[in-house]
Amino acid sequence: MILNFSRNYIIKDTLIISFFFLFLILGGCINPDKSFNYKNGDLLFSVGSGNSDFTSAIKESTSMKDEIPYSHVGIVSIEGDDIFIIEATTRGGVRKSTLKEFFAEAAEIDGKKLIAVGRLIPELQYSIPDAIENASAHLGKKYDYYYDEANDLFYCSELVRFSFKDSSGNYIIEPLKMSFKNKETGKPDPFWESHFKKLNVDIPEGMPGTNPADMAKLPVIDIVHTFFK
Structure with missing residues (x-):
């Protein structure tokens, strides 16, 4: 016994x-989102998990073949032991999401999230505290379906651009000429033609703006980690 x-x-x-x-x-x-040591002001670039026409149009208009078609970006805000993402989304405008929520909405490849962490180069990191404050001031504002920098609405990369300023008050991220053409065909994307027609405005082709795919390649931002490699 x-x-x-x-x-x-x-x-x-x-x-x-x-x-x-x-x-x-x-x-x-x-919890793959906990496997990296985030810093305040980090930028999370992601590929949306949804197969909506809206997300597809963003990917097709902002990425070349063989590039990661980032369609979204948000700003990391660390508050005590909690990590939040300040982001502008079509679902809730400018909002503060949890890290878990952000990861849940990203696409996967081979079971890994298509998310990259961007970080301002060291000589510009002094701007981060003010950038978090600037972004937070826009919480609750609506999503910018017009892609117009002159209004008080925000799409994801526009929110990032207008949040970061240097010591002289100039925006750290310069605008690019926006294009709503399909990068593969070089022709206006049918989705965008329909989208702006419903808003009763012209397609803002060539107007100043930003997009996540190009922002991730800017020299003022280092990609310090990817979750899909």
């Missing part, structure tokens, strides 16, 4: 240890 009693405990302990390691393994899969 003593032998059987000890054997039962050995089996029980083995099962507990096995479940413990299984929990750790699964925990790592469930």
